[in-house]
Amino acid sequence: MSRRPASLSRRLGEGASVPFMGSLNPKSRPSPLLSVGLVLVGAFLIIGYVYSGSGGSNGDKAALSRLGGFHHMCTGGVSCTAEINQALPYLKKAYGDSMHKILHVGPDSCEAVSKLSKEEDTEAWGLEPYDLDDSDANCKSLIRRGIVRVADIKFPLPYRSKSFSLVIVSDALDYLSPKYLNKTLPELARVSSDGFVILSGYPGQRRVKVAEMSKFGRPAKLRSSTWWIRWFVEMKLEENEVATKKFEIAAAKKGYQSSCQIFHLKSLN
Incomplete structure (x- = not known):
């Protein structure tokens, strides 16, 4: 899949044609x-x-x-939060030491934090964008200890500037209108010090959790990479070209192709 700054293109091999023998002379008798x-x-x-x-x-x-x-992927639905686990080895290649303190923003943040915390020398925190009606004991424990917070991302994030080395946001921005993206994107850049990563679905994909629609108040609006890049430029957000290049090289070596668009952006100075 061609993802421009995001990831690599999908190529399917073409079958080779089968050579045939030349036609026989109809007047001659075959042996x-x-x-x-x-x-x-x-x-x-x-x-x-x-x-x-x-x-x-x-x-x-x-x-x-x-x-x-x-x-x-297209018929069964896509979870970009679940994709983080697949992309993690290549994120580590791209960000290295910047992976030591991570904030995940998006649904299923408890699960994302639990997986990220298993990485060596990694401290993970989470921000759920809506109330959790049904959560397991592990998630309740993370919320009780303040490791995962529940907060509306349409408003200023409840963290100081540069609180985290890296912020990863998934399955959340697709539900925000441009009005609120104007507020949330700068906040992601503000609370990170070494950059932030956005995982977004492709146009035409189905989301895994239909129930999220009512919690976000609107259905997911899956936008093209062109739309996102234009929006980043308007917001004066810069691509993290170094991280993008490292991520693409590491992914290409293993043949990894993401089911989501992945954008690497710089933090605010």
Whole structure:
């Protein structure tokens, strides 16, 4: 998938064409050996077709797997918060020491914080954008200890400037209108010191949690990368080009392709 500053493009391999023998002279009488040869060639072609249809080569399997994954992604829904776990190795390559104190902003923040906290030398905090009706014992414990807070992100975030080295926001900005993005984006830049990362869905994708619509007060508005980049420019937010490059190189080495758009932005000076 072409994600411009975000991630890498998806490519599917093209099947090679099968060469055929030239046409026979209709006036000549085919020899028995030629007939046998044609039968054998036809048999091999049929076997090859059946084999390839069942997933023959590794290249075909990979292409079909990627295609199948994309279909599942579009029809089954996407959680960009869950995508953080997949992107984590490449985020570590991009940010290095800046991963020592992280704030996650978005739904399922308890789960994100629990996973991030398992990383060595990483201190993770969370901000849930809406009230938690049903939360497990672990989430209640994180909230009770103040590690995860519940706050409306349409208003100033309840943290001092540069409280966190890195801020990761997922599945939250898609629900904000431009009016509130004007307020929230600068806040994300304010509370981070080494940059912030936005994970956003692609246009046409279905969100995993339909119930979130009522809690946010509006359905998700999935925007294109062009829309986001134009908005960042209008907000005078700069791309973190160093982090973007490191992330893309690390992802390319492992063939990682995100199901979400990933933007790397600089903090406020």
